[in-house]
Amino acid sequence: MEQFAGVYAAVLTPRKESGDLDEASFKRLLEWLVGKGIEGFAINGATGEFTRTTEDDFARLMQVAAETLRGRARFIAGIGGASLDACGRFARVAGRAGAEGLLLPMPWFFRYSQADLKAFCAAVADAAEAPVLLYNLPQFTNGLEPEASIAVIAESPRVVGIKDSSGSLDTVRLLTQRGMVARRLIGNDGVLASAIEQSLLDGVVSGVACVLPELILRLYRAGMQDSGSTEFRGLAALLAECIAQLDSLPTPWGLKVLAEARGVVPATYPIPLARERETQRNALLAWFAANRARVLAE
Secondary structure: OOOOOEEEEEOOOOEOOOOOEOHHHHHHHHHHHHHOOOOEEEEOOOOOOHHHOOHHHHHHHHHHHHHHHOOOOEEEEEOOOOOHHHHHHHHHHHHHHOOOEEEEEOOOOOOOOHHHHHHHHHHHHHHOOOOEEEEEOOOOOOOOOHHHHHHHHHHOOOEEEEEEOOOOOHHHHHHHHOOOOOEEEEOOHHHHHHHHHOOOOOEEEEOHHHHOHHHHHHHHHHHHHOOOOHHHHHHHHHHHHHHHHHOOOOOOHHHHHHHHHOOOOOOOOOOOOOHHHHHHHHHHHHHHHHHHHHHHOO
């Protein structure tokens, strides 16, 4: 249980204009983040647009991550799929690659009951060769309610905690109040500061950390030292400002814009940019140029 703590960067999955996986850019992104002090990575989550990931893509992502990060950083792998068999195949590949753990989002598109989701989680976990973290992402998949999450964690030995990206702290608060031995990872940057202030987390899986690692590392360290400090409150306000700018674009397009602006990886999109999006992208770039020094503490 010493695993799954601290700051994880939820990384983009760079693609070429053709839509093919851009392995060279993915490796460059990992290297850049390690150089910035990131020691944990979450691969193939929402930031990585996991619904676009084929099994061949996933196998290559795992191989590049294992080769690049071995002995330098740890990684957890999103195994999202629309069915039990798809998740199982991703889980086996991730386990063989040496993933520290598996992020299990609920199935998407079709709506299922909480009983359905509990049975799904238990079946995936029973067959998994690595520890499983539930991945609650109700914005894009079926959502796990707090009591259902608690039940799965209590009843499935291989489920060791949750990455909650819902934007609510209800589940991690319930885990804390009941004294359960389970890892509490915050997956929504918008509630990170509140979770730190209330001591409701063991770590964070941050999309913002993929492109602004300096800010998230400073915020997390300041909060762990003294969440009542002027430094922490100032950084929390700055993060909220960044999120407001990023949220003008669909997830994770704003992160792609900043990754390209920082010269790390080129930005490509799954659909063409509408004129409105071009305007929003330019506004985000202008904001970053004007605020770069204080965001990055340069």
